[in-house]
Amino acid sequence: MADDPEEGMLGWDESVFRNEHVFEIDYLPETFHHRDSQMESLKYSLRPAVRGSRPLNVIARGPPGTGKTTAVQKLFSELRAQTRDVQAVRVNCQVNGTRYSVFSRLFEGIFDYEPPSSGISFKRLFEQVTDRLVEQEQVLVVALDDVNYLFYENEASDTLYSLLRAHEEHAGAKIGVICISSDLDLDVIEELDGRVQSVFRPEEVYFPKYDEPEIVDILGERVDRGFHEGVVSAPVLDRVAELTAESNGDLRVGIDLLRRAGLNAEMRAAKSVSKEDVEKAYDKAKYIHLSRALRGLSDSEAALAAVIAEHSGEQAGDVYEAFHEQTDLGYTRYSEIINKLDRLGIIDATYTEVEGRGRSRELTLNYEPDAVLERLE
Known part of the structure; x- marks a missing residue:
């Protein structure tokens, strides 16, 4: 009897995945390997909060995809399970890139509902957050x-000035800050104002x-939890x-x-993953x-990324002409966006000597x- 050609193939109602959510960006693994010393350091810094005191501030640094966010999320989860006297709120600064939007997320984390979308000043928003902390005798840890x-x-x-000096504006407010950064070229302390450096x-x-x-080791555990047995072999x-x-290593x-x-x-329709x-x-x-x-760019920033994709390797002045035609923005804002795209690693902006024009x-x-333009669509 001839072999069945469909033998070893997935049926319509079958999947190689046991739990596909294991591979989503917001999945928090049950076990967290190879970061014991970092977790201990973070716990040491936050331990005063459990005793009702202001925690130590922290900078968590490292390349992308090295467990910084996961470490903080797991620690915050433990804090919430252990005590109600600590409010632990993580703010995604790629999405919330202003002081006002950061405090809006803190308000939401503390009150469990969003503040009004308009008509409330930063001063009032700040007061409501600090009033609530003092009223509930809670310590706030902000990531x-x-x-x-x-x-x-x-x-x-x-943003950091408002958080770290909150106790001066409202006696009894206790706030600690964890700054998480994947930009290894950024010297967080050096880039801050002196008024913030002195208290951070x-x-x-x-x-x-x-x-x-x-x-x-880490991906192997994801495979065990996310795929059915035998789907991903050791060589794969x-x-x-x-x-x-x-x-x-991301x-x-x-x-x-x-x-x-x-x-x-x-x-x-295969039952196993191949190389x-x-x-x-x-x-x-x-x-x-x-x-x-690219997801975190504003419309004008995305417009410049697209223009550079079409004019890569050209001088800034020439690129500006194409950008200005599209957006009508001035050169100062254009220069600011160049600096941001450079720091994000999307482009390289290097100074060169141009004959008759000096440095550009x-x-x-x-x-x-094509990869950039496809993801901007």
């Missing part, structure tokens, strides 16, 4: 995730890149880990790569940094133009 975005928008000093004085917790064995997992290590690349490879296997599924998936997963950076910045895209 400013991707705090580098506040620096890109020149909002960092004002943070502990520093560094999150290094994961090495390849650590990546295999090793290849995923290898590609992740090549992507600066675990988010590896996690996204596993999900996309699983979807590729399902598209073939070819992984290689094909990597063509998209490797752009996870780019996609994340050459704007070069760090990605394939």
Whole structure:
């Protein structure tokens, strides 16, 4: 009898995934490996909050995808389970890049509903947050995730000043701050105003890149929880880990790569993921940094990224002409956006000598133009 051609193939109602949510960006793993010393340092800094005192401030630094956000989220979850006397609120500064929007998220975290979208001043918003903390005798721990975005928008000093000096405005207010930054070129302390430097004085917790064995260990657990048994073999997992290590050890690349490879296997109606599924998936997963950076851009910033994609390698003055035609924005704002795109790693803006024009910045895209334009659509 001839072999059944459909044997070993997925049925319409079957999936290679046991739990696809394991590969989503907001998934919080039950176990958190290879970050014991960082967790202990964070606990040490926040322990005073449990006793009703102001916690130590912290800067959590490290390359992207090294567990900084996960560490803080797990610690905040433990705090909430242990006591009601501590309010722990994480703010995504890529989305909330102004002092007002940061305090709006703090208001929402404390009151469990959003503040009015208009008609309330920052002073009033600030007072309502601090009044509630004093009234409930609670300590507030704020995690400013991707705090580098506040620096890109020149909002960092004002935001931290309001948080760290809240007790001067309202006696009894106790607030501690964790700044999470993936921009290793950003010196958080040096970039702050002197009035903030004098009161911030943070502990520093560094999150290094994961090495390849650590990546295999962590992704292996995701595989066990997210896929059915036998879907991802050891050689396939090793290849995923290898590609992740090549992507600066960013675990988010590896996690996204596993999900996309699983979807590729399902598209073939296969019951297991092949190395070819992984290689094909990597063509998209490797752009996870780019996609994340582009998502946080305003319309004018995205417009300039698109213009540079079409004029990569040209001088800043020439690029400005094309940008100004589209947006009608002035050169000062244009220069500010260049600096932001440069710090985000989307472009390189390097000074060169131009004959007859002196020094000028050459704007070069760090990605394939099509990859940028496709993700801006």
